[in-house]
Amino acid sequence: MIKADHISKSFEGRTVLDDISVEFETGKTNLIIGRSGSGKTVLLKSLVGLHEVDSGAVYYDDVCYTHLTFKQRKAIRKDIGMIFQGGALLDSSTVVENVKLPLDLFTDQSEAEKIERVAFCLERVRLQGADRLYPSELSGGMIKRVAIARAIVMNPRYLFCDEPNSGLDPQTSVVIDNLIHDITREYNITTIINTHDMNSVMEIGEKIVYIHEGRKWWEGTKDDILDADNAELNDFVFASAMAKRARRATR
């Protein structure tokens, strides 16, 4: 369980997150949705401590993460996996080296054990034959798979994903979404995904939080979202022509 308790964040006087309180449940795929620029990435980075919040606190299973020292946080960070919007793979390392890095740095496993674990994770994300390639030689979908493999290599208890299917074609998006969803189930991870893709919402969203201009506007499940009584949210949900037509058809 991850909890944000009245967190706010501003940059140079401009408020980006405004008093957000929300709870994300263990073993579920939690979604943060909202337009670009609404503050999703800042919220995600505030939860993991890449941004320090100005006020409020973040809790990981009842441990107040915000007030821990750098050293104490390190223990929790080992349990965090994160997938960044662009993948954020190290450009100067191959696929295998990228996935293996956390093992190199934080475990005392033998080379053979590490290679085996890396192979397992790459197999889990269905990426074969790319071991020796560099990030610049991979397609967008492959980069996302490597990023997922790297995020799960240390067996995280919390998984954060910033727009995991941005820049992917619809089919690959669905594959990546389902991959994250399955991994969440399989290992009982607390997963939080940022997205502006309604398709993901309907496909894998178990708990959904709608952020608008830095404020929490709505939260609920995907079953509630279609009949939510919230003009802002409806605009967002039915933004695409397809969704509008579908709604007209069902009414």
Next chain:
Amino acid sequence: MIKILELTGRYFMLLGKVFSRPEKMRIYRERIIFEMEALGLGSIPLTAIISVFIGAVVTLQMSISLESPFIPQYLIGYATRETMVLEFSSTVVALILAGKVGSNIASEIGTMRITEQIDALEIMGVNSASYLILPKIVATVLFFPLLTLLSIFIGCVGGYAIAYLTGIMIPGDYIEGMHYAFLPYSITYSLIKSAVFAFIITSISAFCGYYANGNSLEVGRASTRAVVASSIVIMIFNLILTQILLV
């Protein structure tokens, strides 16, 4: 002025982070060797080309300026050597490397910042400043003095070659000048300077890249800032070190 103080403060805070708690020694060793190849070996050709030409030009200029029956010819060789040892091979080479290595470091680290690679390291629990910057500092501080030695040697060879090829002076006199009034301490002085300059270039450029934010334009600006700032600081420290070490 307040801006400069604030930047200096942030710079020293970053250095504090760089020199705290290295992760695993073995990984650092590998990265230091990698950086020596990238930043050090990679700078040999440029250093060599510039040095050979400067050695030749200094010898030519000296032979024109010192053209007098009362001045012994070997002083031309002496002057070339002193120019290379005292100033060119440490300071000028450092300025040129500030352009090459400094902009390279700032744009590499700046790109890692804006593509969230630094965030990715941090989230793993890695001290990203130390992991990325320390190996570069160690590698350049160890390697730049070697480049300085190389530059001195190649510069003197350049002077000899021009003397030999154009016949403006007797090569034998040039060699004699090379040995004339040689103080080993001036080599030490030169090497100390180049190690300090290496630290300045690498740490300032890394600083500029590490705090880049925004888009690729910002990375370009960071690397320009890196070259300008490290060149200025090099000139200031050239003065300070000369005052301390030579006077």
